Amino acid sequence: MTRSQARKRRADAQRSRASILDAAIEVLNTEPDASVEAVAATAGVTRQTVYAHFPSREQLLAAVLDYLTDEAVAAMDAADLDTGPAMDALLRLLEAGNRTFGRYPVLLQKLSSLAVSPHTNHQRHAPVADRLKRIIQRGQKTGEFDNQLSPDWLVAVTIKLGHTASEEVDAGRMSGNEASEALHTSLLRVLRADTTNHTP
Template structure:
């Protein structure tokens, strides 16, 4: 077996490719969050890689943007799953979900700047978790059973984006926007604030 095709060399090449992809996605998240129309060349420069390397992993800007949104969605889902949404009172779980989402928005400002580029299917896992929580809260009487779950989901997403936009525009501090979001969502759901 030659040095060119050895298993060790293939492992090194794959590891280098993973590092390149990670650097590209990190740079794309940062650069596109600041300048949504940034070019592939700008992203490559921010990643410390050549434009050719970026195109080797992502054949188009659309493919790169799709990968960026997939990474952000995966991060949001992991944060929601870590929030133990099936545990404790539904209003407390709802606030944990909102906090997890807020941290994701703060970590990835691109979610506020360029939400139109995301594949609508990426919202599916997030919506599924929220729906499960809404149904649990409605069954237990902790959320308004007369409110349509679809409406509650739409209101949650819209209010989350509104809070993020207010904070991003500097009209509210991030802490004030997060507090307003939490209070507004509890009212929309017909839920009492959990006691500490």
């Protein structure tokens, strides 16, 4: 096989993989228990082609979650996180993530049930956590955010509060707007520096 043929084969495989993931998102967000055959039909490939890329349904679902996470991170990076007040940047980051994940409520409920190791879970959260930490550290340097608590702790609290807001919406106890307002208010109270007793 020539080098150009190998490049073409790799490009074809990448396109095939992307079309399968796009089809899986479309199909599973409507019917989370849809078969691999339904995904293959929507992607315009055979079931065997799907399994060639993703040997099990669990691996397909994990790849879908990684794909959506990459999409959300790209939206966050487009939100100009390094300019303006840190709290505004933090809210832009959260809104960018919500815009992405909010398009797939049924699918994300299914994906949240995936069993993953702590290491895999940490790696999946790392891109978002890194961006959160960058904003929080900037806010601590400018005096906007509490500098008596470690950035890692504040990142963990922010992620947990974000998950709690999503869970309240999924359970039907809050609307999306109510959860968003509650999240923003909670983050202001947790992160904001006490200007009456601030240590630069």
